[in-house]
Amino acid sequence: MLLCDIGNTSYHFLDDFKSYKESVNSFDPSTVDEKVYYISVNAKVKTILDGLTNWIDLSEFIDMKNYYETMGIDRIFAVEALSDAVIVDAGSAITVDVVKEGVFRGGFIYPGVNAMEKTYANISPALSYSFNFECELDIMPKNSQDAISYGFLKTLYSEVISHDMPIVLTGGDSQELKKIFKDAKIDEELIFRGMKKIMKKANIC
Incomplete structure (x- = not known):
C-alpha cells in the first residue's frame, strides 16, 4: 500500500x-x-x-460537515488521526488545531518560523536573528535575539498550553518547538495515520 x-x-x-x-x-x-x-x-x-x-x-x-469549507486537507487528516489533543503542525505556516472526544473544536494559523524571522529582518537589519527556542518564556528578555524569540514564541506557547490537553507536534520545525513544548509528542507520520484511519472507516483495501 x-x-x-x-x-x-x-x-x-x-x-x-x-x-x-x-x-x-x-x-x-x-x-x-x-x-x-x-x-x-x-x-x-x-x-x-x-x-x-x-x-x-x-x-x-471525509465528512466535511465536521470542518469549515476552506480548511486545509492536511489539517483535516491530522485531526482525524487523534481523539484528544492539540495538534501543532510546524511547517511554512504553523497550524494549531484542537480535537476533543474525536470532534474538531477549532484552530488557528500562525506564521511559520522562517516567515516570522524574515518579517523581523524586513523591519530592520538590527532584528535579523534566528529564533532562540531555548529562551526563558517566564522571564522578560534583555537582549534582541531573545526579545524577538519571546515575542514570537510566548503567544504561541500560551495559547497552546491553555487548552490543558496533550500536545502533538508534526512538521519540519517540530524538533525546534519541542524545546518549548517539553512534554509534547512528535509524530511525523500523523497525517499518514489519519489517512489509514479514514481508509479503514471506508473499507478501502
Missing part, C-alpha cells in the same frame, strides 16, 4: 517499509503503476492526478 501527502514542494510517500519524498517540480506521478492513496493541498498537482486512475483522492471520503 502506497500513501502520499502532497504539499506545495514535495510528494511525501509512505509505503510498508519507509517514507520518502519527491520534488513536485521534477517527479512524474504517471511513472507509478501501483495504487496510490493521497491527499493534496497543491491544486496544480491535483489537476494532474485527476487524470490518473491509480491515484485515489482520500479527501472524497
